[in-house]
Amino acid sequence: MTVFEEESGPFLEIAKNFMDALLNVQRNEASRMILKAVDEGMDIKDIYIHVFESSQHEIGRLWQTNKITVAQEHFCTAATQMIMSQLYPYIFRTDNNGHRLVAACAAGEMHEMGVRMVADIFEMEGWDTYYLGANTPNDSITQTIIDLKPDIVALSASIHYNLGAVKDLIKLIRNTPDISNIKIMVGGRPFLLAPELWKKIGADGCPTNAIEALSLADELISSQKQVE
DSSP, X not given: OOGGGGOOTHHHHHHHHHHHHHHTTOHHHHHXXXXXXXXXXXXXXXXXXXXXXXXXXXXXXXXXXXXXOHHHHHXXXXXXXXXXXXXXXXXXXXXXXXXXXXXXXXXXXXXXXXXXXXXXXXXXXXXXXXXXXXXXXXXXXXXXXXXXXXXXXXXXXXXGGGHHHHHHHHHHHHTSTTTXXXXXXXXXXXXXXXXXXXXXXXOSBOOSSHHHHHHHHHHXXXXXXXXX
16 A cells, blocks of 8 residues: 555645656756645645655655665755755744744754755744654754754654654653643554554654644643743
8 A cells, every 4th residue: 555545635646646756857847846735725735745755755655665775765855855945935924822832853853844844834823833853862952942942853763763753852851940841742554553552752742643632732831831
């Protein structure tokens, strides 16, 4: 079963065509079809979830089943990130809602696409986001949280052997005065494969995609206010 079998309606065709363009090293064509979709009124959040996320999942599946090479997977990811950056003039038009997010990959984690998408989706909803990128040292992430006092921290691990770094980071945050009660959500392939894993490493929740992350963030903020 491919990831695209879960898609339907107006997103199925563009998602498939977008991925095919990337796999055929047609980055400019992939960019053109996305910008055309935006000009025709397609919501950017839908493009992120139903085109970028779906195609990345399918490309990952193709790589894991040895249907494409790691070089092809890297090209598709880099090209998608470039196209995402072309949409930033549209993304950064939203009025700020007063909430703040720090998003990062823990030390050793190089796969940043998922958490970057989360940060972008939050930005579209008016959040003040601070995306720290891949392989960020845990001490640096912790210091950023101390300095910025975000409402939510989003952490990502796509490879199972990076889970230890995420667990260590959460423990470090919980043991640091002033930020010990901050709400932390985690995401990435290991958490999708083991739905209860987020509880074992001390997080407050684990959304399955960026849209679900928004809803979870609202719930966590509300619960925090009730405690206070």
